[in-house]
Amino acid sequence: MQRRSSGYWVRRAIWLLFVYGLLLFTVLLTALPFFWMVTTSLKERAAVHRIPPQWIPNPALWQNYVEAWNSAPFGRYFFNSFFIALTTTVGDVVTSIPAGYALAKMTFLGRGVILALLLGTLMIPGQMLLVPTFILVNRIGWYNTYQVLIIPWTAGVFGIFLLRQFFKTVPDELWDSARIDGCSRLRYMFQIAVPLIRPGIATVALLKFVASWNAFLWIIVMTDKVELRTVPVGLRFLQMEMGDYHHLLMAAATMAIVPILVLFFFAQKQFIQGIARTGLK
Amino acid sequence: MKLPVPQAWKSRRFWRETLEAYVYLLPTLAVLGLFTFYPFINAFLYSAYDIGTRTVPGEPVLTVTAGAEEWAGALRRGRIPEPLVAFLAERYRVDPEQLWVRLREANRWVLRDEGGKREFVVLRESEVLTVRPAVTRWDLRPVGWKNFQAVLADRDFHKALLNTTKYVIISVPVTLALALLLATLLNQAVRGRGLFRTANFLPYITPWVAVAMVFRWIYNRDIGLLNYLLSAFAGLFGQEVSVLDWLNDPKLALPALILMQVWRFTGYQALILLAGMQGIDREYYEAARVDGASAFQTWWRVTVPLLTPQLFFLLIISLIGSFRIFEEVMILFMGAGPENSGLTMVYYIFRKAFESGHYGPASAASVILFAIIFALSLFQLTVVQRRVHYER
Numbered sequence: 206m207q208r209r210s211s212g213y214w215v216r217r218a219i220w221l222l223f224v225y226g227l228l229l230f231t232v233l234l235t236a237l238p239f240f241w242m243v244t245t246s247l248k249e250r251a252a253v254h255r256i257p258p259q260w261i262p263n264p265a266l267w268q269n270y271v272e273a274w275n276s277a278p279f280g281r282y283f284f285n286s287f288f289i290a291l292t293t294t295v296g297d298v299v300t301s302i303p304a305g306y307a308l309a310k311m312t313f314l315g316r317g318v319i320l321a322l323l324l325g326t327l328m329i330p331g332q333m334l335l336v337p338t339f340i341l342v343n344r345i346g347w348y349n350t351y352q353v354l355i356i357p358w359t360a361g362v363f364g365i366f367l368l369r370q371f372f373k374t375v376p377d378e379l380w381d382s383a384r385i386d387g388c389s390r391l392r393y394m395f396q397i398a399v400p401l402i403r404p405g406i407a408t409v410a411l412l413k414f415v416a417s418w419n420a421f422l423w424i425i426v427m428t429d430k431v432e433l434r435t436v437p438v439g440l441r442f443l444q445m446e447m448g449d450y451h452h453l454l455m456a457a458a459t460m461a462i463v464p465i466l467v468l469f470f471f472a473q474k475q476f477i478q479g480i481a482r483t484g485l486k
Numbered sequence: 487m488k489l490p491v492p493q494a495w496k497s498r499r500f501w502r503e504t505l506e507a508y509v510y511l512l513p514t515l516a517v518l519g520l521f522t523f524y525p526f527i528n529a530f531l532y533s534a535y536d537i538g539t540r541t542v543p544g545e546p547v548l549t550v551t552a553g554a555e556e557w558a559g560a561l562r563r564g565r566i567p568e569p570l571v572a573f574l575a576e577r578y579r580v581d582p583e584q585l586w587v588r589l590r591e592a593n594r595w596v597l598r599d600e601g602g603k604r605e606f607v608v609l610r611e612s613e614v615l616t617v618r619p620a621v622t623r624w625d626l627r628p629v630g631w632k633n634f635q636a637v638l639a640d641r642d643f644h645k646a647l648l649n650t651t652k653y654v655i656i657s658v659p660v661t662l663a664l665a666l667l668l669a670t671l672l673n674q675a676v677r678g679r680g681l682f683r684t685a686n687f688l689p690y691i692t693p694w695v696a697v698a699m700v701f702r703w704i705y706n707r708d709i710g711l712l713n714y715l716l717s718a719f720a721g722l723f724g725q726e727v728s729v730l731d732w733l734n735d736p737k738l739a740l741p742a743l744i745l746m747q748v749w750r751f752t753g754y755q756a757l758i759l760l761a762g763m764q765g766i767d768r769e770y771y772e773a774a775r776v777d778g779a780s781a782f783q784t785w786w787r788v789t790v791p792l793l794t795p796q797l798f799f800l801l802i803i804s805l806i807g808s809f810r811i812f813e814e815v816m817i818l819f820m821g822a823g824p825e826n827s828g829l830t831m832v833y834y835i836f837r838k839a840f841e842s843g844h845y846g847p848a849s850a851a852s853v854i855l856f857a858i859i860f861a862l863s864l865f866q867l868t869v870v871q872r873r874v875h876y877e878r
Contacts (some may be wrong), residue, residue, distance in 0.1 A: 224674045231668060232685045235753065239688075241711050242700045252707050257718070300517065303510030312494070313504035319511065328811050330862040332832045333852040336839045337528035338521060340537070343622055348597055350602060360517035390506065414614035419693050421813050426840060429603055441817060444699055451703050458696035469691050473684060476691065478755065481761035 228384030237246065246270070246456035253451050273456035276447065281432060282439035287464075289354050289435060290417040296359025297413045298406060304360075306394050310380070312396075323362045335426055342427055353427045354435075364409040367479075371405030372398060408479030411472055418465055436461045529856070532849035533634065536627040539843070543607035546616035548573055561587060561595045561608060574599070574606065578619075596620070633850035643851065645826055646834040649740065653830065654808040657744045662800055663753030664748065666793075670785065672756060673763045675735060683760065686753030693721040694750065698817035701746045705732035705818075714862065733819060739827035747811075755800050762796035763789060802866040806859050812836060831855050 245253060246269055247262040271277075307313070307318060338357070347353040375398050383393045399406070424438050434442065440461055444454060469476055494500045525834045548570075550557060564587050574580040574597075581601045589596035593610040605620035638642050667687060672679055689697065704711045713729060720727045732742040766789065774784040790797075812832035815823060822829040822837075829837075831851065839848035 221674075224671050225678075228675055228682050230673050231671075232682060235686055235689060235749070237711075238700050238704060238749070239692075241704060242696075245703065256709060256714060258709075258711065258714060300513040304514040305511040307507040311503055311507045311510075312500070313507035314495075314500075315504075316507070319515075322523075326518065328860055329522065329526055330806075330855060330859050332810055332812070332835060333529055333856045334522065334525040335530055335835070336845050336848050337525035339839070340528070340532070340624055340845065341520075341525060344624065352589070357517065357521035360514040362518075365514065374673075411736050415691060419695070421695060422836075426836075429802060430601075437693055440695050440699065444702075444817070445820065451706075454699055455703065458699045461696045465691060465693055466688075469688075477683070477687065477757065481757055 242455045242458055245452055246273075246459050248452050250450070250452060269452050269456045270460065273453045273460065276453060277439055277443050277457075278431065279436075279439065279457075279460070282434055282436045283464075285433065286418055286435040286437075289351070289420075290414050292355050293358040293417045294410050294413045296355070297361050298365050298410055300360045300410060301364035301368050302399060302406070303394065306372050306398065308365065309369040309372035310375075310377075316456045323365060326362050332422070335422070339426055347427075349428045349430050349433060351433070354420075354424060354433065359421075361413065364413065367409055368402065368405055371402035375401050392434070404475065404478075407472070407475045411475055412479060414468065415465060517863070529849055529852050532626075532846060533853045534628060534630060535846050535849075536632075537845035537849075538627075540623045541605065541620045542623050542626060543609060543618040544621040546609075550615040551613065551616075552563045554610070554613055557608075557615050558593075562590065564590065566597065570608075573617070574655075578602065578604070580604075614659055615787050626680045629846065633846045634854075635855070637847050637850045640847075642826065642829065643834055646829045648829050649685060649827065650809060650811065650830045652740060652810060653744065654805060656740075657747050658801065658804050658808055660744070661748050661751050661755060661804065662797065664752045664846040665759055665800070666790075666797070668756040669759035669763060670789070672760050683753075683757060687757055688753070689750045690754035692750075694814060695817055697750060698746065698814050701742075701749075702733065702818055702820075705742055707731045707734070734824045736823070736825040736827040739819065739823040743811075743815060743828060746814065747808075751804070755804070758800060759796050760795060762793050766792050785836065802862065805862055808857055809855065809862075 244260065244262055245267040247267065248259065248269075249262075249264075249266060249482075252259050254264065308316065308323075338484075342348050342353050379397060380393055383397060384390075388397075418435075419437060420435070421437050421441070424433070424435055425441075440457055443457055447453060524716050531643075533867075557570065560567045562618040566585060566587060571582050571585065574585065575582055578599070579602070580599045584601035585597060585599050587595055588598040588605065595608040597606045597608065598607070607618045607620050609616050609618065672683055675682060700783065707713065707729060710732070712732065716727055716730070730738060770788050771784060774788050779787065810832055811830050815830060815833060819828050822833055832855070835848050835851045835855070838844045838851060
């Protein structure tokens with residue numbers, strides 16, 4: 206290490222103060238809407254309208270959450286959200302594993318064509334497919350059903366390509382020796398290769414779950430039954446029904462984000478690494 | 487003439503592997519084929535058709551001969567015969583409370599099941615009554631380029647195109663510039679970097695419907711947080727600001743939308759840029775230090791140029807993503823915004839198709855949207871990928 210003058214350390218301290226000051230400010234800006242949501246959700250109706258605003262609700266009305274929960278069939282909404290997110294996630298992982306494996310490790314006729322075809326779908330904006338899919342769904346009688354909310358989302362190009370990248374890192378020698386021992390490819394894939402790429406599968410599953418939880422447009426186009434609404438769709442209808450009951454709307458919004466935030470805090474590493482990785486592709 | 491056959495084609499193992507690979511790919515190809523490729527082709531096809539729907543009676547599920555006259559009498563008075571209610575309740579799980587006679591004609595009645603959003607038709611032919619579930623028929627009539635002409639002449643479409651373009655041109659560079667600054671700060675802060683990174687990343691993972699509802703509340707004209715903070719801030723300097731009506735002033739709708747989107751995406755983009763910054767080889771910084779570069783020079787001449795792969799990646803995906811903006815508008819403004827100031831291309835498609843039932847013009851607008859996004863993707867594939875990936 207070379208020696209630095211005392212002036213250097215002073216400048217360095219000021220710089221770090223500046224850096225951390227600004228970072229704290231960005232965290233404040235990020236946190237403010239969350240804080241405001243939770244604060245509002247605990248206020249009395251009259252306190253919501255007070256200016257200057259009450260920063261800490263007094264008294265804190267946890268009752269608002271009960272009232273918000275009872276103002277719409279939220280039990281059903283949450284069941285639908287969990288059910289659809291879980292089934293599409295499992296479906297996506299189950300179809301992406303063999304597809305990703307085949308594209309990473311097997312040589313076969315038409316491999317280039319399939320790869321190009323799958324890459325090409327990334328350029329298709331989903332909204333472009335709404336009208337033709339809506340007509341198709343009506344024709345096959347899937348309008349207002351669970352299958353229209355699940356089946357079309359059980360395969361995805363994103364998962365296939367991510368798992369393909371991971372499968373590529375598995376050494377070929379493993380397959381060679383497994384084959385000599387008389388192991389079938391299917392068994393090798395699920396019993397040996399899949400455990401080796403667990404982080405990749407976790408990333409695909411997490412991102413899929415979140416995307417599925419947040420789905421909105423597809424659901425309002427392909428269904429119009431209360432029984433099929435998910436949490437975000439239910440929120441929108443609640444918003445239309447009770448325009449200025451801000452405290453109840455914010456309580457409902459808080460309930461809607463809690464499952465995703467809990468998931469995020471438990472699997473932070475996979476989320477962050479997964480997303481940083483997609484950026485580096 | 488004999489064509490040359492690739493060596494691999496002669497081996498039986500190659501063909502067995504090909505068969506096996508397609509078995510593995512089958513589930514994916516089946517789902518994507520039905521719900522992506524097939525609709526994709528249809529999107530182009532439908533843009534050349536006038537598409538309308540008609541409700542027609544389907545195949546009979548119940549035939550009544552004895553008592554047909556009593557049934558018809560009840561239906562004429564708007565009542566539904568008990569046995570019919572029981573039949574529909576058992577076979578179609580119709581809730582009797584939700585069932586009513588929507589249409590009464592001489593020999594034809596339409597029953598609507600409000601709960602199941604279904605209809606049933608009762609037809610009387612001579613002495614026989616038949617009950618049939620209603621089916622929707624899609625009528626397609628070719629119209630050539632008419633849909634495109636209609637869309638391109640539609641002032642709402644111009645507005646949608648203009649709004650979307652404005653939104654993209656402002657929000658994309660603003661978010662990216664702020665993300666670059668944030669990533670730089672995060673890169674400087676060695677202690678607590680992970681914590682700050684996570685905090686800034688949270689908006690991206692938060693369900694956006696909830697976010698849009700919170701922002702709608704924050705933007706409230708009279709009792710919203712934003713206007714309160716603005717006036718409190720101005721008050722510090724003894725100034726007064728006029729009350730801004732974020733949600734109802736056509737001039738402010740786009741800024742309100744952009745502010746929310748910047749809040750949502752800056753942390754996510756910063757995360758990707760930070761990962762890029764940490765991948766930069768220390769040697770470059772050593773070299774810059776030896777050459778006596780200032781901190782700013784090092785950042786501008788070393789860090790930023792070496793980040794071009796990440797910057798371009800983010801630029802392209804946020805360009806493409808921003809052209810698809812719609813759902814956030816719907817929640818934030820509970821509609822298309824004041825004077826359609828939040829009407830975007832996808833909103834236009836949605837409205838045409840699912841609010842007015844003009845599926846043909848909606849398909850034409852979808853094709854135009856696709857053309858724009860396709861051009862951007864091609865730009866990324868050809869120009870950017872070749873010029874940017876000089877490293878690694």
